[in-house]
Amino acid sequence: MNVLKKKVNISLIQLAGSTPDKFANLARAESLIAKTMKEYPATEVIVLPECFNSPYSVKLFKKYAEPIILDDAENAPSVSKLSELALKHKILLIGGSIPEIEESTGKIYNTSLVFDPKGNLVGKHRKLHLFDVDIPNGITFKESITLSPGNKVTTIDDSENSGLKFGLGICYDMRFPEPAMYSSRIENANTLIYPSAFNTVTGPLHWHLLAKVRAMDNQVYTILCSPARAAEGLVDEFGDPVYRAYGHSLIVNPKGDVLVEAGENEEILNCELDGDVINAVRQAIPIGFQRRFDVYEQVKLKEEKEK
Numbered sequence: 262m263n264v265l266k267k268k269v270n271i272s273l274i275q276l277a278g279s280t281p282d283k284f285a286n287l288a289r290a291e292s293l294i295a296k297t298m299k300e301y302p303a304t305e306v307i308v309l310p311e312c313f314n315s316p317y318s319v320k321l322f323k324k325y326a327e328p329i330i331l332d333d334a335e336n337a338p339s340v341s342k343l344s345e346l347a348l349k350h351k352i353l354l355i356g357g358s359i360p361e362i363e364e365s366t367g368k369i370y371n372t373s374l375v376f377d378p379k380g381n382l383v384g385k386h387r388k389l390h391l392f393d394v395d396i397p398n399g400i401t402f403k404e405s406i407t408l409s410p411g412n413k414v415t416t417i418d419d420s421e422n423s424g425l426k427f428g429l430g431i432c433y434d435m436r437f438p439e440p441a442m443y444s445s446r447i448e449n450a451n452t453l454i455y456p457s458a459f460n461t462v463t464g465p466l467h468w469h470l471l472a473k474v475r476a477m478d479n480q481v482y483t484i485l486c487s488p489a490r491a492a493e494g495l496v497d498e499f500g501d502p503v504y505r506a507y508g509h510s511l512i513v514n515p516k517g518d519v520l521v522e523a524g525e526n527e528e529i530l531n532c533e534l535d536g537d538v539i540n541a542v543r544q545a546i547p548i549g550f551q552r553r554f555d556v557y558e559q560v561k562l563k564e565e566k567e568k
């Protein structure tokens with residue numbers, strides 16, 4: 262069993278919602294990362310929110326998309342900036358997510374990039390489950406109009422450095438228990454990290470519940486990092502209402518306790534994750550060793566027969 266070998270100091274930046282100016286969004290991230298390092302100099306890991314460089318809009322993802330190429334500030338300014346900031350501050354930087362264009366196919370993905378303290382790209386996750394919902398009198402959103410889904414579960418092993426081995430998902434991915442369980446129980450991750458942007462309809466319903474249940478089921482730390490909430494009544498260049506994120510970035514421990522939580526405005530959270538807590542929870546309630554895959558196999562077969 263891999264558990265966090267040391268304590269790790271982590272900060273989440275609940276950045277102000279992205280403006281239409283990509284370079285202003287990158288500059289905002291840069292200045293808040295500098296502020297974080299000043300206020301919390303022990304920070305080893307920083308997490309940013311989903312789509313931190315672009316408005317969260319199906320109609321705009323393509324306009325903001327960039328290829329994942331390194332050392333090319335002109336064609337991939339966000340990639341380049343994230344690498345530069347990880348190196349400058351000597352942190353593991355989980356760069357929220359950005360719209361990515363795959364140049365060979367023209368496909369657009371919602372992609373999270375992870376850079377190590379030397380500025381190297383050490384991980385990449387393409388959102389697996391696209392946010393396609395239609396909630397009467399609530400919210401209709403269909404990422405799949407312009408985005409393509411990723412095709413793999415992502416676990417990033419930084420256990421030799423920060424101590425983190427984490428399952429990485431993006432927002433709606435957190436609703437699906439399987440990748441979280443695969444990272445935690447098969448690949449032995451000690452933490453789950455989701456750059457996210459829930460909204461004012463589904464946030465109050467499920468945000469805290471999902472963070473707690475993923476943490477509790479897998480006995481890992483679970484981290485959700487959201488943008489701050491946009492002011493009410495703003496519209497974008499198409500006259501569509503600007504997406505209003507829920508806020509409430511938080512860290513939940515393996516027991517299911519919320520350790521730190523933001524409000525709705527721009528805010529920095531800081532917290533220490535402790536491997537001893539994971540050990541203690543797993544020893545006290547050893548569900549990791551008590552699974553009955555013999556029975557679950559029967560359940561699966563039954564479901565398949567009934568299809």
Ligand SMILES: NC(=O)CCC(=O)C(=O)O
Pocket residue numbers: 311392431432433434436457458459460463464467
């Ligand atoms: N950006 C997203 O994937 C939003 C997911 C969401 O709000 C949810 O309820 O799930």
